[in-house]
Amino acid sequence: MGGSSAWPPTAAAPTATALHQPPAQQDSAMTDAQWWQANAELPARVFDPERHPVAARVCAAAGAAHGGAYDPDHAYAFGLARVLDGLEALIRER
Secondary structure, eight states, X not given: OOSOOOSSTTOOOOOHHHHTSOHHHXXXXXXXXXXXXXXXXXXHHHSOXXXXXXXXHHHHHHHHHHSSSXXXXXXXXXXXXXXXXXXXXXXXXX
């Protein structure tokens, strides 16, 4: 490697705006809603909804509820609630 310590050598430093964008938007310049609209048929191409009806319903429900397959705020709140539920059960047992 030459005298440069940057890796990869051709990568530009991210702008302040890019640091505050969701990762999907940084990679594609699309919002989550725009990406899902452009790729709405993707789940049907990946799996057979007749063989996996629950997965098909989950994809549809997640997309409708969150505007995409994943909502980090919802995932955090859901996970935190489950941890607190578990702690409550443990405390009640003692």
